[in-house]
Amino acid sequence: MKVSRRTQEERTAATRAALIEAGRKLFAEHGYAGVGTETLVRAAGISRGALYHQFGDKTELFAEVLAAVEADVARRLAAAAPAGDGGDLVAVMTRAVEAWLDACEDPEVQRIVLIDGPSVLGWVRWRAICQPHILGLIEAVLTRAAADGELRSLPIRPLAHLLLAIADEAAMYLHAADDQTTARAEIVRIVDTLVRGLTVREA
Amino acid sequence: MKVSRRTQEERTAATRAALIEAGRKLFAEHGYAGVGTETLVRAAGISRGALYHQFGDKTELFAEVLAAVEADVARRLAAAAPAGDGGDLVAVMTRAVEAWLDACEDPEVQRIVLIDGPSVLGWVRWRAICQPHILGLIEAVLTRAAADGELRSLPIRPLAHLLLAIADEAAMYLHAADDQTTARAEIVRIVDTLVRGLTVREA
DNA sequence: TGAAGTAACATACAATATGTATGAAACTTA
DNA sequence: TAAGTTTCATACATATTGTATGTTACTTCA
Numbered sequence: 090m091k092v093s094r095r096t097q098e099e100r101t102a103a104t105r106a107a108l109i110e111a112g113r114k115l116f117a118e119h120g121y122a123g124v125g126t127e128t129l130v131r132a133a134g135i136s137r138g139a140l141y142h143q144f145g146d147k148t149e150l151f152a153e154v155l156a157a158v159e160a161d162v163a164r165r166l167a168a169a170a171p172a173g174d175g176g177d178l179v180a181v182m183t184r185a186v187e188a189w190l191d192a193c194e195d196p197e198v199q200r201i202v203l204i205d206g207p208s209v210l211g212w213v214r215w216r217a218i219c220q221p222h223i224l225g226l227i228e229a230v231l232t233r234a235a236a237d238g239e240l241r242s243l244p245i246r247p248l249a250h251l252l253l254a255i256a257d258e259a260a261m262y263l264h265a266a267d268d269q270t271t272a273r274a275e276i277v278r279i280v281d282t283l284v285r286g287l288t289v290r291e292a
Numbered sequence: 293m294k295v296s297r298r299t300q301e302e303r304t305a306a307t308r309a310a311l312i313e314a315g316r317k318l319f320a321e322h323g324y325a326g327v328g329t330e331t332l333v334r335a336a337g338i339s340r341g342a343l344y345h346q347f348g349d350k351t352e353l354f355a356e357v358l359a360a361v362e363a364d365v366a367r368r369l370a371a372a373a374p375a376g377d378g379g380d381l382v383a384v385m386t387r388a389v390e391a392w393l394d395a396c397e398d399p400e401v402q403r404i405v406l407i408d409g410p411s412v413l414g415w416v417r418w419r420a421i422c423q424p425h426i427l428g429l430i431e432a433v434l435t436r437a438a439a440d441g442e443l444r445s446l447p448i449r450p451l452a453h454l455l456l457a458i459a460d461e462a463a464m465y466l467h468a469a470d471d472q473t474t475a476r477a478e479i480v481r482i483v484d485t486l487v488r489g490l491t492v493r494e495a
Numbered sequence: 496t497g498a499a500g501t502a503a504c505a506t507a508c509a510a511t512a513t514g515t516a517t518g519a520a521a522c523t524t525a
Numbered sequence: 526t527a528a529g530t531t532t533c534a535t536a537c538a539t540a541t542t543g544t545a546t547g548t549t550a551c552t553t554c555a
Contacts, residue, residue: 094522095521095522096522096523097521097522097523097530097531097532100521100522100531100532100533101531101532104532104533120411121411122325122411125511125512126512126513126514127511127512135533135534136533136534136535137513137514137533137534138532138533138534138535139532139533139534141513141514141515142531142532142533142534143532143533145514146513147513199415203410203415204410204411204414204415205411207406207410207411208323208324208325208407208408208410208411208412209411211407212402212406212407212464212467212468213468216464216468241485243478243481243482243485244478244482247465247475247478247479247482248482250461250462250465251461251462251465251479251482251483251486253461254457254458254460254461254462255454255457255458257457258453258454258456258457259453259454259457261415261419262450262453262454264415265415265416265419272450275446275447275450276450276454278446279446279447279450279451279454280454282444282446282489282490283454283486283489283490285489286486286489286490287485287486287489297550297551298550298551299551299552300502300503300550300551300552303502303503303504303550303551304502304503307503328540328541328542329541329542329543330540330541338505339504339505339506340505340506340542340543341503341504341505341506342503342504342505344542344543344544345502345503345504345505346503346504348543349542349543350542350543
């Protein structure tokens, strides 16, 4: 009589989790193209057969890895700058940007989310995965600000896209900068100015 | 006596041009990973040996393809919105954005510059190639606006990065949108608002 | 002009990667 | 517990990159 009697559901959950875990680490470090399936499954402690059974494709695994990273980041952001909290739009966005820049120090976010994501999955699918996470957060904040009459009358969806793009670029620019401290201060100030330009009262 | 006596310089120039030409077409259509070197050299009418003689690497070829596309786009932008022309910052930027969005209808720009570029070459090298072209254009416009006292006191370099990121995202968002016409109008209005927030006088 | 030397190119080869097919093991159900 | 299904592992076929070797085109110098 075996002690290790796992249900099928548990088995799949375990291997998928192991693969996604390995993917987060390895894709972040070497990039999507830089890590082969063999390395991947070895790190996960399984065989290539399991990978291709659970995920149809290497890109499918990558998609789930991306989603996992996104979900983590969204959690962190939601904690740092809740959409429903007090404070005006500029204040909330500033806190969100700070949290985002912190999150982007993690190579997982940089490489998987910002660099390889669009190329591996295509832009549309990439954004579709971000949609329910970070993009949704931004839209929530903007919607609330619009309801409070803080925000100028602008379409939320495309505005959220452009703001997210600003945050993405800010993270990469900051990472590549020589002097992190001043670069970060400059970035935050610029973003503040940009966001302030979206509010109704300039002050 | 041969009629076809080309100098070595002419030979290399011809094969490099043929490869870059083929790269622009094929990379734009199928993405970097989607086109093999064999397809590439066949389209260029040469052999793989020539490719690896001229470019050390497939990524090296891609880098030159990217630079060529960038140069083209920069030319188009400079023609549409010269940095030294009259008009205030908002007007110049609006024209530039319009021209940029037009340019980004070309799949070469989308796929090669915006999607695959960062992933294939790495973010730093990617931006380094854009630097002398489009990024330089934006910086020129901003510098002039700052000199004219139009622009709020902000660091030019990171601001240019963020504006370029806005333009990039705008292009991709527009491309993916269902209703191109309204999406474009919305995007332009948002960018206008954002840029206006950077000017000294709000109006 | 022609012969040695160099650069450009082509072909053949080695190594590695992805995805599939086949078979075994674990689990489920009747 | 036995049949059936799901999960996983190994072996295989295919394709792709980069290199090594040899050949052709050009350059240079006597």
